[in-house]
Amino acid sequence: MNNVELKTCPICGEDFEPTGCNQTYCSRKCFKAQYNATVKESDFPYYICAECGQKCKLNFFPKKNILGWKDFECPNCGFKRDKNTELS
Numbered sequence: 001m002n003n004v005e006l007k008t009c010p011i012c013g014e015d016f017e018p019t020g021c022n023q024t025y026c027s028r029k030c031f032k033a034q035y036n037a038t039v040k041e042s043d044f045p046y047y048i049c050a051e052c053g054q055k056c057k058l059n060f061f062p063k064k065n066i067l068g069w070k071d072f073e074c075p076n077c078g079f080k081r082d083k084n085t086e087l088s
């Protein structure tokens with residue numbers, strides 16, 4: 001007997017059979033689509049290079065992308081970020 005209630009994906013509008021009780025989106029693709037929509041570019045922090053003083057906007061969140069942040073280099077002069085560089 002199949003008593004699974006169909007849900008409607010808020011992104012693409014398709015009905016789908018949820019595989020988990022918390023599933024809101026029909027697929028990972030739709031999940032990602034809404035995630036990308038909630039992350040606003042304007043929320044990314046600024047980085048000021050200790051070498052050249054260039055202020056640039058990051059395209060990721062340092063706290064969520066630890067590896068990318070660890071290896072971050074100044075896009076202007078290529079200077080590798082000092083561990084102690086503060087974000088503004």
Ligand SMILES: [Zn+2]
Nearest residue numbers: 009012026030
């Ligand atoms: Zn969908």
Ligand SMILES: [Zn+2]
Nearest residue numbers: 049052074077
């Ligand atoms: Zn620089």
